[in-house]
Amino acid sequence: MSEKTITDGLFALKDENYRRFHAKLIPDIPIDNIIGVRTPVLRKYAKEVAKLPEANIFLESLPHIYYEENNLHSALLSLLYPKDIIAFMEQLERFLPYVDNWATCDMLSPKIFKKHLPYVYERVQKWLQSDAVYTIRFGIVTLLGFYLDNAFEPEMLQLVANVRSEEYYVNMAVAWYFSMALVKQYDATLPYIQNRVLEPWTHNKSIQKAIESRRIPQETKAYLRGLKIR
Numbered sequence: 001m002s003e004k005t006i007t008d009g010l011f012a013l014k015d016e017n018y019r020r021f022h023a024k025l026i027p028d029i030p031i032d033n034i035i036g037v038r039t040p041v042l043r044k045y046a047k048e049v050a051k052l053p054e055a056n057i058f059l060e061s062l063p064h065i066y067y068e069e070n071n072l073h074s075a076l077l078s079l080l081y082p083k084d085i086i087a088f089m090e091q092l093e094r095f096l097p098y099v100d101n102w103a104t105c106d107m108l109s110p111k112i113f114k115k116h117l118p119y120v121y122e123r124v125q126k127w128l129q130s131d132a133v134y135t136i137r138f139g140i141v142t143l144l145g146f147y148l149d150n151a152f153e154p155e156m157l158q159l160v161a162n163v164r165s166e167e168y169y170v171n172m173a174v175a176w177y178f179s180m181a182l183v184k185q186y187d188a189t190l191p192y193i194q195n196r197v198l199e200p201w202t203h204n205k206s207i208q209k210a211i212e213s214r215r216i217p218q219e220t221k222a223y224l225r226g227l228k229i230r
Contacts (some may be wrong), residue, residue, distance in 0.1 A: 001062050006055075009045060012067065013037045019034055022194075028065065028101050033065060034066070035067070035080050049072065059077070059095075062094065067103075070104045077095065079113065080157060089119075096127075099132075106141055109145050127139030128162075137173045138159055141177075144176060148180055149184065152185055170199070171199070175209060179205075179212075182216065193227050203229055
């Protein structure tokens with residue numbers, strides 16, 4: 001199986017109705033670059049590809065053309081480097097500059113990170129300083145996914161609050177992060193909302209998403225609503 005054959009395999013899994021529907025969710029990607037493969041189907045296919053020697057050739061062939069090729073790349077990273085954090089990170093750093101949409105970015109949630117949180121945290125701080133939209137978003141989403149529970153440190157809130165961008169998908173990630181921080185680390189996070197540290201749009205979106213959570217009491221939701229910037 002060649003690299004082209006791997007891509008041909010994605011086309012064999014094409015669902016045209018899903019393609020048209022999903023294209024509306026990722027408007028930054030031209031529909032001609034979307035094959036239309038559902039995520040569970042793609043993940044199953046990735047397990048088959050990971051067993052092939054050509055899988056590593058596929059990882060080397062950047063940039064890819066199709067949205068699903070990037071998603072397959074994302075899935076293969078964890079399958080091919082499940083234990084070697086150094087090798088995994090080298091491959092991830094090669095790939096991140098080519099991530100061009102929120103869905104591929106958010107699909108990257110490597111289980112290997114759980115065992116190497118201090119090491120990954122150093123990388124997160126660098127990603128947040130990037131000029132690349134989805135590298136920044138990946139840094140924020142990584143903090144959200146891996147550092148809001150036992151690994152949480154109050155300084156992380158400031159790191160995300162310091163992110164300033166005109167990009168919708170960066171600001172949405174900041175809002176998503178602070179909404180979840182209000183759910184999981186309320187006492188540490190509340191001053192950022194009370195003191196209006198975030199940009200107004202991001203501030204209000206953080207509150208909006210937080211009060212959508214069933215994990216926040218009604219009286220707290222009422223208080224947060226009162227902190228919106230009018």
